Amino acid sequence: MTDFDEFREIILKETENVVYLSDPVTYEIVYLNQLLKDIYHIQDDNEYKGQKCYKLLQGKDYPCEFCTNKYLTLNQFYTWDRYNDFVNKYYNVRDKLIQTKDERILRLEIAIDITKEVQEKQQLHTKVTSEETLIHCIQTLAENNDFYNAINKILSLIAEFYGAHRVYIFEYDLLKKQASNTYEWCNEEVTPHISLLQNIPLSVINEKLAEYKKNKCLNFLSSHITAYQSLIAPLIEDSQIAGFIGVDHPTFHNDDLDLLTSITYFVVNDIQKRKMMSQLEYLSYTDLLTGLFNRNKYIKDLEMFDNQEFSSIGIIYIDIDGLKKFNDHYGHRYGDQLIRDVGHILNHYFYNQAYRIGGDEFIVICPHMKQKDFMNQVEKMQENYHQHKYISVSIGSVWSDSNTSIHQLIEKADSKMYQEKRIYYKKMNDSRK
Template identity: 30%
Template sequence: MGKIWEFFEHLDEYVYVSDPETNQLVYMNQKALKSYGFQSKEEIVGLKCYEVLQGNSAPCSICNNEQLRPGYFKEWEYYNPVVKTDFRIKDTLVEDDGRMLRMEIAIDCGHSGDRETSMDYHKMEAAMNQAIRVALRQETPNQTLEVLLELLGKTMEADRTYIFEKNDHGHDDNTYEWAAKGVTPEKDNLQDLPPEVCDQWYQKFAGYQNIVTENLSEIRDTDPEMYEVLSKQNIHSLVVVPLYDDEKVIGFYGVDNPPAKYIDFASEILQIMGHFIVSSIRRRNLVRRLEIMSYTDPLTGFGNRYAMEKYVSGILPQTKIGVVYCDVTGLKRVNDEEGHSKGDQLILRACDCLRGTLKEFDLFRIGGDEFVALCRGMEEGELYREVEELRAELDREHVTMAVGAAVNTLGSVGFDHLLTEPERRMYQDKAEYYRKSGLNRRRQ
């Protein structure tokens, strides 16, 4: 294979080779290296072909690996957005020490007539269709939205693409963002924007209008609030379209600083893709609701046993974990004699005590009357002070709970026995309560 590479090394065509199983680049000749901004072959080691050749963060939807076989060339044409030129491409499979590799030879056909001044609308539309296909392959709605913004930004040669959504109190949050290489991300600075900042935009959205600003200075006097926000981000032009869900505006998304040649039809492209973005947001919200239902106790709002297991799985083995194990005493008697609604009220009063005192803890309901509070990085002395505060609060609220506490690490006891010692101490506390009160535990 070495001599074959020597043959391709100084050709005027682009030649690159990748592993179809891992998508890792194996070889690029001098023409390809230079065009894609590399100085040596060592720089491409470990890089994915779709990252380098297409500027994508996920495998290309146009990939034809499954159609290739040794000794035959697959020929096709393609406009490459990274090097910005049309290619006539020949693909095949070659064997190297028992493994099959994909080899691509790309002949530069030059820029089509009006490519320098305006990308053909249909080319842009095709690129967006490709972006949607790639985005749909992602495992989660969040990944779908992130990949879509990245491909949109690269295709439109923008500085930044983003999605803003209305939060629970009517302000705007920048929930997703892609920034081009060398462009400062702004997402963290654009949370909880007060309504007056985007007010004029929403007035236009209500009339089904898009925002197209070719020169930021145009809005200096007419929309000073927005001008101040945008100018701080080095934005000189933008295209923004609203996101509608059941005819209600739920936010907006857009691109910053696209080349002037794209602005004429950018809003139409974004408007078409907006329907897909709203669909992805709906799926994300559904996943979130299902996750909340799966990990949350509906009565108390505390995490359930599954949530506790997930929480513990993220703790390093050597980290100290403060554990408080609680049992609401007398719940069965209240349920039997006063009804389950009174029993629920007792549980909620107990939860208020836990929530009000164990403020640094994560709280879980793991049974009908059993609760666990966990806090990583806690020392024994601090834990026992927290427990004493809890006991005092329980007395004030006339709630009886048996409490047991201990500090341990997963490395010393493992997950299965993390609760063993706190639970044992809780039962000791319960037995002591019955002994002192003189109540018959069985009858209770």
């Protein structure tokens, strides 16, 4: 049987597969079978004859970089698999050279559509990979006591699964009607956005999510929709949306939300645990009457300060004058309000640096603060206290840029405070005479 007779027999048999002939030198198409013409919506043979195979079949302006012409012979088929992104199909391809009756050498290609089989394998692989990633994420949360590190590890695992540029978590504050980007993983080429995405009004979030439903892209830093795709899975807490996990620019499994949806349950559980731990820490280290740090926090921080060196440090020791007498005269309700007022003024000038260490005693510790700034704040605070009708406090303050022990500085500030306290009592005694 001649090559041409073989070709005629192939045409008769291969009615369900793609068949075409082309010139291996000029790349001009000589023949397309009916199935291939149907795929490319070709009605008449004159529409394809003389056209370049790479142009018509692959949509390219130059010969395909994967062209197999150099491997082909007259003796046997060269078999390979190829995804044609021009028609979005996978093919098992068999190529060889044939010789026509007029001794012309042509390229024969027979392509079997294996898209369904490939997609089934991909889906199975995706399912297995997704389950393995989910198990790894759960193990990470269970084994890692550091919640921040555990979540960041999970985000990196999600990014690896999806081949994503960025993976992030937004958490809602429903009372303040705001949302913040609380965790973020980025690849090396992407600029982190987490610091720019804090305290965003929920109305803005909802607008962006509405855009996402239309365009499958979530972009908080631009008014226009960018080209990349996003995947979003909501975080549900007590039947309410409490935030979401986002994946930007997924390059794998970009139509598969199973992993993202599954992991949200475990992330929500750990976020709840983190909130509980934060609340316990707040209760352990916060004076509930004033909102300042309490004695537990003071003792803990002193241990930390003992192991640190400071370029400078300022200490303030404050004691409320006559609190017992005030309580006896006005009642503890008003005494508590007096303590709150003292704490409020103190926190205004020394935010997150003040401790209530006793019923009427307060300490402020200001590491790495310049002397001028420290003394200015102390002076403003004293003026504020003096303007308050019911507040009288004794204050001792010290500042140092030497390696003096913090305990020695506290004792010195305490001593100065008692000097003022003696002046206060002397005035009280003189007023009774």
